Amino acid sequence: MALPQLLPSPSSSSFTPKPYLNPNSLNPTPRSLSSTPSLLRHHRRRKPNFLRCSASSFSEKHHTGSPKSDDVIELPLFPLPLVLFPGAILPLQIFEFRYRMMMHTLLQTDLRFGVIYSDTATGTTDVGCVGEVVKHERLVDDRFFLICKGQERFRVTRLVRTKPYLVAEVAWLEDRPSGDGEEDLDALANEVETYMKDVIRLSNRLNGKPEKEVQDLRRNLFPTPFSFFVGSTFEGAPREQQALLELEDTSIRLKREKETLRNTLNYLTAASAVKDVFPSS
Structure with a gap:
């Protein structure tokens, strides 16, 4: 059975594509990216080659020592058909001449560039996220293999x-305190984690995988x-991801993610019931 359809919350109804939530990505497993433009392609030394994104990729504290939100700096930009989040790991291969030029400059400076989402429709x-080069390999033909980590968000x-x-000149983005000062963010995050675990469990069942207990996803x-x-x-939902990245609360x-996961869980529950009645479908 196909991966479950991710059903956006009503607030995201302006996003016309019907994307998918890959439950495997909630654990430290690979994810593929087939639409990377010619300027950047993923490392293809192994098959298949994937973008990895897991809870272990994220630091326990967010933006420790990050620049102030009113700072403005110049930043080289990479337009890509993906959304990079703070803390996420992104492997890339760079082979186009102009971006090899950029890499030579970055290796002599602070190893940071901006990843911004771009597609032909929109x-x-x-608004994007800084990618910091944490590992790199330069080949004899002057191509580069990079491992980057998402850092601060910015607005051009x-x-x-x-x-x-x-x-571009960019200004830093930071989450502002919620309008409801008494809201328990920790409890809300725990609710989101619970929905994620349920989505993984049902997805595994529908895909014929063992229904083993899902481990801690928050990891402190x-x-x-x-x-x-x-x-x-x-x-598979880059526009929804972009909307989440741009939020400053x-x-x-978390509430938007909770609603999306809840809708997805309802879909999975219905699909699971159908499978119980019609096992061969």
Whole structure:
């Protein structure tokens, strides 16, 4: 059976594609990316090669020592058909000349660039996430294999230049305190984790996998980085992921993710009931 359809909450109804939630991505297992543009492709030394994103990729504390939100800096940009979240791990292969030029510059500076979501239907967004090069390998033909980690979020304020690659002035984004100061974010995060575990359990059942107990998904993450981890698991739904990335309120982000997971769980429950009645379907 196909992966369960991710059913967005009413607040995300403006997103027309009907994406899918890959329960496997909630655990430290690979995920594929088939639509990477020519400027960047994933490492293909192993088959298959995947983007990995797991709870272990996320630091326990979010934005420790991060720049102030009113700081403005210049940042080289990579438009990609994916959304990078703070704490997520992204492997890339760089072979196009202009981006090899950029890598030579980055290796002599602070190893940071901006990943921004772009597609042919909606164009390029102005909110993205910094990718920091944590490991790199330069090949004899001057291609680069990179392992990057998501860091701070940013908003593009001004495009500085477009050639040989995009460079923009950016301002940092941080989650603001929730309007409801008494809301228990930790309890809300725990609810989201429970829905995630139920989604994994039912998905495994529908796909004929063992229904073993799902381990701790939060792994001591605070609510904000946990909300980014949850968003990173919504594979096949980049526009919904982009909407989650742009939110500046942890509570609102967790509630939106909770609603999406609850709708997905309802779908899975119905599918499971049908399978019980018609096992051969």
